[in-house]
Amino acid sequence: MLIPFNKPYFVGTETRYIEEAVRSGKLSGDGAFTRRCEQWLQHHLGVPRVLLTTSGTDALELAALLLDLEPGDEVLLPSFTFSSTATAFALRGAKLIFVDSSSDSPAMDTTQLEALVTPRTRAIVPVHYAGVACDMEAVRAVAERHGLDVVEDAAQALDGNFRGQPLGTLGALGAFSFHETKNVTAGGEGGMLAITDLQLVARAEILREKGTNRAAFFRGEVAKYSWVDIGSSFLPAEINAAFLWAQLEDLEAIQQRRRAIWVRYFAELQPLAQLGVGLPFVPDYTAQNGHLFYLVCRNLTERTALIAELKQQDITAIFHYQPLHSSPYYASRHDGRPLPWAEHYADCLVRLPLYTELEESQQQRIIQAVLRFYQVL
Incomplete structure (x- = not known):
């Protein structure tokens, strides 16, 4: 019998929760299951805000938008990674500066970072390959010396850690994936952005909701919502959140x-x-x-x-x-x-x-x- 490379895991409660979501009449996202997942993940990671997204790619694109990159700004990232790590920043006009892997790990060689920083460098994007932490102490030291943002590509890294601190929480932003090949899935596709910088939370909500202050409206913070910034449609359907909740419980x-x-x-x-x-x-x-x-x-x-x-x-x-x-x-x-x-x-x-x-x-x-x-x- 064939042994596949990957096989999505089903806890057994996914369909019951999906049915519950359907019966709730709220399918477009930010319903009960979305809130349940986000609150659980915020507590699990110890971060002030988590936003579910439609994919890990979207989480990275949302992060890139939050950095306000301008054409020609430079971003340091590994060459040995998935294209999403790069395209999220290329879409903003950034110049990608690729860093080699190290001799003992596919992750990027952090000893090369200092020499690659220029006056145009804006961010470092470490990737935690195979869920094993990149040397975040070295990454953060370079970032602090030069005033750079750190966006962790933690697509593979849920439940990983660096010196006991959860991966995806050591920079301003951490992007995770819930694709079916990951440890837990939101029904095939899904992701989330973990936000550690409180100053980015309000704008992240706006960018995720197509540039509107819709989230603030539903909380009663504004009388009506309108287009206030750039953004895109990053919010996943409630059915995906219901599937993910079953997985997170297990x-x-x-x-x-x-x-x-x-x-x-x-x-x-x-x-x-x-x-x-x-x-x-x-x-x-x-x-x-x-x-x-x-x-x-x-x-x-x-x-x-x-x-x-x-x-x-x-x-x-x-x-x-x-x-x-x-x-x-x-x-x-x-x-x-x-x-x-x-x-x-x-x-x-x-x-x-x-x-x-x-x-x-x-x-x-x-x-x-x-x-x-x-x-x-």
Whole structure:
């Protein structure tokens, strides 16, 4: 039987909550389930405001709008990341300055940040790859020295932490994803923006509501609502919030299961490290959140052969990002700096199946298949 790379998890109460939302007569968002999710997440993360969005991409775009970027302003971000990290700021006219990955992690090499800051730099956008924290102490130190904004791309990082503080709460803004490939989902698509800077809360509500002060109107703070700023339609439907609420109620159990799968992979695939195959690096200042497990093969040929071998055994393993600095869209705009580690991970990283319902017998099949490929079983 085929083992997929990902399988969305259903708690069992999603349809009941969706039916409840339908019967409420409030489907367009900001209803009871939206408020319930936002309040729960605010308490869970310890932030003053959380806004649900239609996707993690929209959360990043909302963050970029809040920064008031002007054409030519520079944003530092990793090259080894999903396109949404970049497009959110490119849409505002920003010049993207890509940072290489580090030798021991696909996350960006924070030691390179200082040298890349110029008078036009406005923001740093760290990505917490695989739910493992980027070095936020280093990021924040550079940001404070130069007066820069920090927007965390925490799409993969719910329930991750940096020195005990939740990821997505260490900058002014943190963008999360509830896509079906993430630890919890809002029914296939969804996201949220965590806001730690109180001065941004009122405007964030306006931008999320198409540039109107509609949220303030419904709270009775203004007599009528009108168009007061730029913005877009970032508010998700109440059905998505209902689905997400079911998942959040079961978050502890979901995380416990996913972390256990990750730990088993890490323990049983240790023999590969003796061959020079890379396993995930988790620094002392953080912990993995069970989002994904990857190997770093020794070269592209080996990675291609491993994926093909696993496919022959009905196991779906896949690679990840292609470097954004050399992408068809951005290659001609890149400043020409070589980013060898980003290219290394693009060629060599392979992700193994990891989802909440992955059975122990299925995981054992995967582990044995990988060990046989490397002839260490």
